[in-house]
Amino acid sequence: MARKTKAEAAATREALLDAAEEIFLVKGVARTSLEQIARHAGMTRGAVYWHFRNKADLFRAMLNRVRMPFQELVEEIGDPGLAEAPLEAVRLACLSGFERLERPRYRRVHAILIHHCEVFGDIDPLAMQNEMAEESCGALRDYLQCAARLGQLREDLSPELAAKLLQSMLGGLFHDWLRNHEQFSIVEQGMVLVETQLSLFSRQG
């Protein structure tokens, strides 16, 4: 095959990743061959093995397009008055996260990671989920501890417990929605749940 220009080569790389997302989501990671991915992108396996060493490498590249640490969601808001309103910061961060998840690429990749892949090669999706969970839980705990210091939490509720409650609820919602996103809108439903949960946490709930 003839050599492509650098931009064209980068485009076929993205096309391969797009095709992988779509097929992984439908057939699962284990049951999709590199041949199917290549054909769906209008290429052959040669292109795949040029851009990626193997399926695990391709999988990692797919994940790297959608990294979304929790801290980024808060910084993304950029409101400087949030240090005194940690509960509102959590609310806005959830909103920001939900809106991102509605973008097809984010939704698909997270659905694949959580619901459509097993361990394979040197990839351990459960370990990745553990990292994500611990990171978000830690961030939530920080904000709720801050809220507790400011007296914005019920006195009979420890911030650690509230953080775990909220994190479990968010995780459950996340899983449910990723299982089939057509059942409900995660922005609408999620914000209703987050707001009622936070109002139950707050002093004058």
Added chain:
Amino acid sequence: MARKTKAEAAATREALLDAAEEIFLVKGVARTSLEQIARHAGMTRGAVYWHFRNKADLFRAMLNRVRMPFQELVEEIGDPGLAEAPLEAVRLACLSGFERLERPRYRRVHAILIHHCEVFGDIDPLAMQNEMAEESCGALRDYLQCAARLGQLREDLSPELAAKLLQSMLGGLFHDWLRNHEQFSIVEQGMVLVETQLSLFSRQG
């Protein structure tokens, strides 16, 4: 090979299912061959193909050993005074469910279904999870509606919303614990979360 007695044959069938559970949990369903299952049970693939038509059939048989509908958990309690205390009924049902999950067989099979298998053959684990989720959510809604009629819920909280909140929280807890059960005890941690959530729901929280 020599023929075994009926009891011995049933025992090897169970041994094959036990072996499948253990290996599925470690290597994932897709990456374990029937050969590995048979060898781990001290048999060969011939035994597997005698007792099961194929891998999907074996998988279904594995699931059938641990069916646990939500309603059963309530009936299992058998306390007749529960019609007037629906929140307590929910609490006890959660306790009963948590205790069951700590039994290795239940824990392993659910972990496999949720975290260690993709679609394969005519098996769709996500559809099964959907059924489980809708069933438990429906049951929770019934109990919380009952609680609302009895005036045991905060007036500013609809029972439907409370049910979704609780169901999401339980689902998140469920997923987190099944991901690695050594992180915490689901009976202890789960009951703390359920009780605080229910107390936040109740009128004099």
Added chain:
DNA sequence: CGACAACCATACATTGACGAATGTAAAAAC
């Protein structure tokens, strides 16, 4: 304006899992 290396297609070798066919020895049935 060459020469090289990038970009991808094609062909080939290897692996390993499945499923079916067949063998067999003992338990059940009569």
Added chain:
DNA sequence: GTTTTTACATTCGTCAATGTATGGTTGTCG
């Protein structure tokens, strides 16, 4: 006691997927 069936073990053909080696253009850089 003979026959039949059960409960496996063994073997083998097939096929799909992987990985590698190789070839052929054509951008791109000195």
